[in-house]
Amino acid sequence: MTSKKPQTTSPLQHIEAGLNVLNQLCIGFVTFWISWSCLRTGLSQISLHVWLVSFGFIFVMAEASMCFYDGNWLTLRYTRKQKTAIHVVLQIVGGGMGVAGCLVQLIRDDWSIGVTIHSRLGFAAFVLCLISLLSGIVAVLARSLSKLFSPLANKTFHVLLSLATYVIASLAQYYGYTQTKIFRGQGADFVILMQVATLLAMVLTSIAPIKSLYQKCISFCG
Template identity: 75%
Template sequence: MSDDKTKPTSVLQHIESALYVINQLCIGFVTIWISWTCLRQDLSGIRLHAWLVTFGFVFLMAEGMMCFYDGSWLTVRYSRNYKTAFHVVLQILGGGMGVAGCLIQLIRDDWSISVTLHARLGFAAFVLCLISLLSGLVAFLARCLSRTISPLVNKTFHVVLSFTAFVIAMMAQFYGYTQTGIFRGQGQDFVVLMQVVTMVLMVLTSIGAIKSLYQKIGSLAS
């Protein structure tokens, strides 16, 4: 646990904490609803794909990205080392599930990519996620590789890659509600609601990553 002395809470910290709670509600809503929709029926084919990518990208990857977020009341009391450990575990699990979900769908489609925007974005997220996991491993071992690769440069590259992979995965999720047929019986209004909630959680989850990227670019520039 962190040994830092308690500091007065600013207005900005209150706002960040409120946004964090809203984001957790959005993540929970999407994850729980899709899990229930997929698990209450035969978990195979497109439903298995949908559940794996949702649980991996929407839940685990988003939670992993927010480990360092100042407004996270789940990790705010932990030291940097604990947050890094949580981040690594969640990203590996989330990225692994997301990649597995994409692989399952690629195998079902005989390794061909559909012309739909959902499929193309999903494939892009799949590739970027694989590279991001590799760059994350390098970032984790940055001190050992400091003579070969600058730790700051590598971590900056990792943040950019992970952020891009997450955003593309959320866009694929967005179009998946209308292009996969899973929600055909839910009604158009509910599909729109799912799309809006997904976009909200994408934006709120990205705040921490954008702040981190800004700080790292500032450090590189100086």
């Protein structure tokens, strides 16, 4: 009786695992600091907006995007079906919080988008998130709706839209550190650190959906 050979891990997998750990640290750092800053002053007015969009977009939606990523050690042991369930729940929770946070600010500003880069990017993320949630529902129901929509095409569209939503939301977060009053008084160096951590998390989180898009493009061409 022959024994099974142990599975070997390639250098690329080691690199992806290391980058995922770095990404989780960046996401955790940004989420913890913003949550602590907002909760200690009370979730009212702009603090509620900041906490909802930060926790929803930067933390929950990032984790949702990485559910199927092979380099993500948090979901590595789960089956495809379990990953799908986790992804759906996280997308609904994260997207819902992000949309709610944007609505809070829009209501405070009498439905005025604003003139800053932060506010315009935030509104774009708000609109894209609504469309992404709708495309996600269609993706979940892909089999029953296969006569109306190509499952592969819809899933590709959903991944692309979710990626765009997350990137734009992250960029809005980046500009928000300097264009909103809540982050003033933290010190210029610390604000730069937050911006770097946010951009780094954005780039590293984007690896998973970009790989997914690449694989789907191959399926289209195959």
